[in-house]
Amino acid sequence: EVQLVESGGGLVQPGRSMKLSCAASGFTFNNYDMAWVCQAPKKGLEWVATISYDGSSTYYRDSVKGRFTISRDNAKSTLYLQMDSLRSEDTATYYCARHDGTYYPDYWGQGVMVTVSS
Amino acid sequence: DIQLTQSPSSMSASLGDRVSLTCQSSQGIGNYLSWYQHKPGKPPKPMIYYATNLADGVPSRFSGSRSGSDYSLTISSLESEDTAIYYCLQYDEYPLTFGSGTKLEIK
Numbered sequence: 001e002v003q004l005v006e007s008g009g010g011l012v013q014p015g016r017s018m019k020l021s022c023a024a025s026g027f028t029f030n031n032y033d034m035a036w037v038c039q040a041p042k043k044g045l046e047w048v049a050t051i052s053y054d055g056s057s058t059y060y061r062d063s064v065k066g067r068f069t070i071s072r073d074n075a076k077s078t079l080y081l082q083m084d085s086l087r088s089e090d091t092a093t094y095y096c097a098r099h100d101g102t103y104y105p106d107y108w109g110q111g112v113m114v115t116v117s118s
Numbered sequence: 119d120i121q122l123t124q125s126p127s128s129m130s131a132s133l134g135d136r137v138s139l140t141c142q143s144s145q146g147i148g149n150y151l152s153w154y155q156h157k158p159g160k161p162p163k164p165m166i167y168y169a170t171n172l173a174d175g176v177p178s179r180f181s182g183s184r185s186g187s188d189y190s191l192t193i194s195s196l197e198s199e200d201t202a203i204y205y206c207l208q209y210d211e212y213p214l215t216f217g218s219g220t221k222l223e224i225k
Contacts, residue, residue: 035214037162044205044216044217044218044219045154045156045162045205045207045216045219046216047207047213047214047215047216050212050214059212059213060213061213062213095161095162099209100167102167102168103150103209104150104152104164104167104168104207104209105152105164105207105209106164106167106173108161108162108163109161110160110161111161
């Protein structure tokens with residue numbers, strides 16, 4: 001059974017950093033591109049970033065470029081999102097998701113809440 | 119960036135009704151469009167991928183179709199458990215973009 005379990009969320013002050021993790025199991029992690037998607041309170045879903053199966057390519061939405069870094073450790077089957085210079089508008093539930101063979105995000109974690117506030 | 123326009127933004131329908139939700143793309147994306155059902159406190163659930171393919175475990179009352187740059191999610195006979203927000207997603211090019219969602223309620 002495919003499982004994605006996020007951790008590392010919580011309350012953080014503006015301008016500070018936070019690192020999210022997503023532990024994967026039930027599939028061969030290093031065969032799949034992975035993504036982070038977020039949902040701010042009372043807003044819709046937004047794609048944040050994607051990393052290729054081997055970590056060689058990364059893609060970001062404009063609003064997080066230069067502040068967020070997506071990475072992975074295939075030996076640990078874990079996906080990461082390093083979030084620096086956090087802003088109040090980064091407050092959201094963050095989901096990790098797997099891109100399937102046709103590239104659509106097919107499996108999603110339960111999500112982790114990040115609150116940026118002083 | 120590719121814009122996806124979903125309509126209506128919200129709707130209510132009766133049990134057993136046939137319901138269609140629409141997603142219009144601002145650019146050609148081929149069939150690289152998926153639909154998700156999102157309920158409070160849960161992760162998005164994939165319903166349709168590659169415009170017309172039913173995701174694993176999704177009831178056959180759901181279907182997806184495409185006409186040019188217009189994509190539709192249809193529920194043939196609405197059930198109470200179908201109450202949710204439905205989002206479309208294009209994954210043809212980066213940045214991946216979602217529509218703003220359609221909130222579906224039962225009358």
